[in-house]
Amino acid sequence: MRKKIVAGNWKMNKTYEEALSLxxxxxxxxxxxxxxxxxxxxxxPFPYLQPVGKLVQGNSKMHLAAQxxxxxxxxxxxxxxxxxxLQSVGTEYVLVGHSERRMYHHEDAQTLYKKMKxxxxxxxxxxxxxGEPLEERDADRHFEFVGQQLHDSLSYxxxxxxDQVVVAYEPIWAIGTGRTASSQQAQEMHAYIREQLAxxxxxxxxxxxxxxxxxxxxxxxxxxxxxxxxxxxxxxxGASLKSRDFVAIIKSF
Ligand code: PEP
Numbered sequence: 001m002r003k004k005i006v007a008g009n010w011k012m013n014k015t016y017e018e019a020l021s022l023x024x025x026x027x028x029x030x031x032x033x034x035x036x037x038x039x040x041x042x043x044x045p046f047p048y049l050q051p052v053g054k055l056v057q058g059n060s061k062m063h064l065a066a067q068x069x070x071x072x073x074x075x076x077x078x079x080x081x082x083x084x085x086l087q088s089v090g091t092e093y094v095l096v097g098h099s100e101r102r103m104y105h106h107e108d109a110q111t112l113y114k115k116m117k118x119x120x121x122x123x124x125x126x127x128x129x130x131g132e133p134l135e136e137r138d139a140d141r142h143f144e145f146v147g148q149q150l151h152d153s154l155s156y157x158x159x160x161x162x163d164q165v166v167v168a169y170e171p172i173w174a175i176g177t178g179r180t181a182s183s184q185q186a187q188e189m190h191a192y193i194r195e196q197l198a199x200x201x202x203x204x205x206x207x208x209x210x211x212x213x214x215x216x217x218x219x220x221x222x223x224x225x226x227x228x229x230x231x232x233x234x235x236x237x238g239a240s241l242k243s244r245d246f247v248a249i250i251k252s253f
Contacts, residue, residue, distance in 0.1 A: 001208070002207070002208050002209060002210045002232050003037075003038075003039050003210050003232065003233075004036075004037065004038045004039065004210070004226075004232055004233050004253050005038070005039045005040075005041060005166060005210050005212055005232060005233040005234075006038060006039075006040055006041070006212075006233050006234050006236065006246075006249055006250045007040075007041035007042075007043060007065060007093070007127060007168075007212065007233070007234070007235050007236065007240075008026075008040075008041065008042050008043060008236050008240025008241075008246050009043045009067065009095065009098070009214075009235060009236065009237050009240060010022075010042070010043055010044050010045065010067075010240060010241060011045075011067070011100070011237060012045060013045075013241055014044070014045070014048075014241070016047070016048060016051075019044050019045075019048045019051075019052060020048075020051060020052070020055065022241065022243055023042055023044070023052045023055050023056060024055060025243035026040070026042065026062075026243050026246060026247060027055060027056055027059050027062060029243060029244075029247040030059060030061050030062060030247065030250065031059060033247060033251065034061060034247070034250055034251060036253060038061060038233070038250055038253060039061065039063060039233075040061050040062045040063065040250055041062075041063045041064070041065045041092075041093055041127075042056065042062065042063075042064060042065070042240075043064075043065040043066065043067050043093075043095060044064075045067065046066065046067070046081055049064065049066060049086070049089050049090075049091055050089040050090065052064065053089065053090040053091065054090075057090070063092045063093060064090060064091050064092055064093070065091065065092065065093035065094055065095060065127065066081070066086045066091045066093075066094045066095070066124075067094075067095050067098070068081070068094070068095065068096075068098075068101060069081065069082070069083050069086060069094045069096065069115050069118060069119050069124070070082050070083070070115070070118065071111050071114035071115045071118060072118075073118065082118070083118040083119045083121065083122035083124055084122050086119075086122070086124060087122040087123060087124060091124060092124065092125060093124065093125045093126070093127055093166070094119050094124045094125070094126055094127065095126075095127050095129060095168075095235075096112055096115045096116055096119065096126045096127065096128050096129065096153075097112045097115075097128050097129045097130065097149075097153060098129045098170075099129065099131060099170060099172045099175060100175075109149070109152030109153045110152075112128075112152075112153040113152070113153045113154075113156060116128065116153060116154070116157065116161075116165070117157075117161075120157070120161045120164055125164045125165065125166060126164070126165050126166070127165075127166045127167075127168055127212070127235065128153065128154065128165055128166070128167050128168065129168045129170050129214070129235070130146050130149040130150060130167065130168070130169060130170070130193070131146065131149075131169055131170040131171045131172055131174075131175075131214075131215070132145040132146055132171055132172065132173075133172045133173065134172065134173040137171065137173065142171075142189070143189070143192050146169070146189065146192070146193065146196075147192070147196050150167075150193065150196050150197070150200065151196070151200065154197075154200060155200050159201050159202065159205055162197075162200075162201050162205055162209075163205060163208070165209065166209070166210045166211075166212065167193060167197070167209060167210070167211045167212070168211070168212040168213075168214050168235040169186070169189050169190060169193060169211060169212070169213055169214070170213075170214035170215050170235060171185075171189075171215050173215075174214075174215025174216050175214065175215050175216070175237065176216070176237055176238060177215075177216060178216050179215075179216060180215055180216040180217060180218075180221050180225075181213070181215055183221075183224045183225050183227070183228050183231075186213045186225055186228060186231055187228035187229065187230055187231060190211045190213070190228065190230035190231050191229075191230045193211055193230075194206045194207070194209070194211060194230055197209055210232040210233060211230060211231065211232050212231075212232060212233045212234050212235045213225050213231050213233075213234050213235070214234060214235030214236065214237070216238070217234040217235075217236050217239065217249060218238075218239045218245065218249070219239070219245050219248035219249055219252070222234060222248075222249040222252035223252040226252050226253050233253075234249060236249055
């Protein structure tokens with residue numbers, strides 16, 4: 001059965017001290033207040049991966065993710081961080097294809113496919129992000145657009161590789177804008193994504209894949225979003241920077 005997951009993407013926020021306070025607050029609240037089965041993922045900036053990972057390692061609900069991984073294995077790639085490096089400091093998950101990476105760093109489908117392969121080869125679990133810009137939704141091409149993103153970066157993975165993948169649907173028009181997708185819009189896209197995954201892999205793999213919603217998810221809308229049958233949790237940006245809000249979202253299942 002697929003996991004319920006709430007992942008907090010801290011992006012380029014927080015100093016070292018702030019990051020440690022945030023994660024210890026989350027850790028305490030998750031221990032004290034979260035009863036059900038839920039996988040909580042924190043995604044700090046690279047320099048804090050190891051200390052944040054150490055802090056959460058005694059909490060079986062909490063897991064560590066990186067925000068990015070290089071498509072190269074090793075070598076002369078100044079500023080890049082490899083999958084093996086991430087694995088060696090205890091990272092378990094990694095974001096691949098976040099719209100900010102696609103937009104500001106021109107990461108295309110081929111690059112993302114290579115990142116997926118690198119991550120998987122090192123035993124990391126990719127959280128593959130997809131989602132349409134506003135023009136595509138307004139033109140009623142959002143299903144086609146997301147279907148293409150899935151096909152272009154995932155279809156060459158084996159079934160065994162795909163078993164390790166989490167998918168996050170993040171409509172670009174909802175990220176950091178305060179404008180969230182309605183629960184109906186999220187549900188219909190998640191159901192569509194699951195259908196596409198069944199075509200690319202098989203029905204069982206699609207059924208077992210966690211599909212997260214991301215885009216201005218907050219304590220006020222998480223419950224309705226997570227109640228949808230194909231929404232298995234959330235990828236949370238802004239609201240993951242406040243421990244109380246993040247934990248309230250975790251408690252929304
Ligand atoms: C994100 O960037 O992954 C995200 C969902 O951001 P926000 O929650 O701030 O919209």
